[in-house]
Amino acid sequence: MAGQPLGQSGFCGTLERMSHAEDDDHTRFLRLEGSRADGEEAVVSVAAFQLHGFGTINSVEDGHPGFVSDEYLNAVSAETTVTAAELCAAGMWERAEGGYRVLDQEMIQHVVSYQRKMDEDARFCQATGGHEPSEENPDLCRKCMAWRPTAQDWPAG
Numbered sequence: 001m002a003g004q005p006l007g008q009s010g011f012c013g014t015l016e017r018m019s020h021a022e023d024d025d026h027t028r029f030l031r032l033e034g035s036r037a038d039g040e041e042a043v044v045s046v047a048a049f050q051l052h053g054f055g056t057i058n059s060v061e062d063g064h065p066g067f068v069s070d071e072y073l074n075a076v077s078a079e080t081t082v083t084a085a086e087l088c089a090a091g092m093w094e095r096a097e098g099g100y101r102v103l104d105q106e107m108i109q110h111v112v113s114y115q116r117k118m119d120e121d122a123r124f125c126q127a128t129g130g131h132e133p134s135e136e137n138p139d140l141c142r143k144c145m146a147w148r149p150t151a152q153d154w155p156a157g
Contacts, residue, residue, distance in 0.1 A: 025050065026083070036103070042090035051076075051083045052092055056102050060115050066108045069099040121145065130155055 025047035032049070033041045044052070054076075055068035062069070073080040084100055087093040093100040102108055125131060125144035131154050134142040139149065148154050 036091040038091065040091070042092055044086060044090050044092070045083070047078070048083050048086045048090070048092075051078075051080060052087055052102070055100075056104075056107055056111055059102065060108070060111045065112050066102045066105070067096065067099055068093070068102060071099075073099070118144070126153070 026045045028046045029043055030046060030049050031041055031043050036042050055072065056066070058072050059065055059067050059069075062072070068084075073084060084093065088095060088100070092104060093102055095101075121144035125141060125146070128143065131141040131146055131148075131151060132143060133148075134140040139147060141148075141151070141154075146154070
């Protein structure tokens with residue numbers, strides 16, 4: 001394996017490339033300290049790390065914090081079956097009826113808190129006249145940090 005010695009946190013190595021370029025994220029691995037429900041570290045592929053993050057965010061946006069539905073996973077264009085199994089084997093997810101349960105309650109709470117803050121900022125923005133471009137980046141609202149290309153209520157300008 002290439003990369004840093006396994007004793008260090010963070011990136012921990014790369015396996016030999018599989019036959020397809022899209023498998024690159026399945027051949028690079030990360031060591032995540034305290035990422036399991038029991039506080040132990042997990043070693044997961046970059047693809048699993050990405051699915052864990054996006055799946056957790058989607059679970060909160062869907063109104064079911066910590067539950068990543070099979071429906072969501074089936075809608076993802078990347079391979080998710082093996083990746084979800086990897087997260088289960090790493091102790092970060094567990095299978096539940098109709099999907100998977102994220103076991104990292106601290107991460108779920110952070111995402112829930114962030115979503116609440118974004119909702120509060122959006123309400124404030126609308127109550128104070130709507131989106132206003134940031135001076136540093138005109139595609140971001142200076143009040144709520146909405147991104148112009150995805151904001152549905154951005155004023156024409």
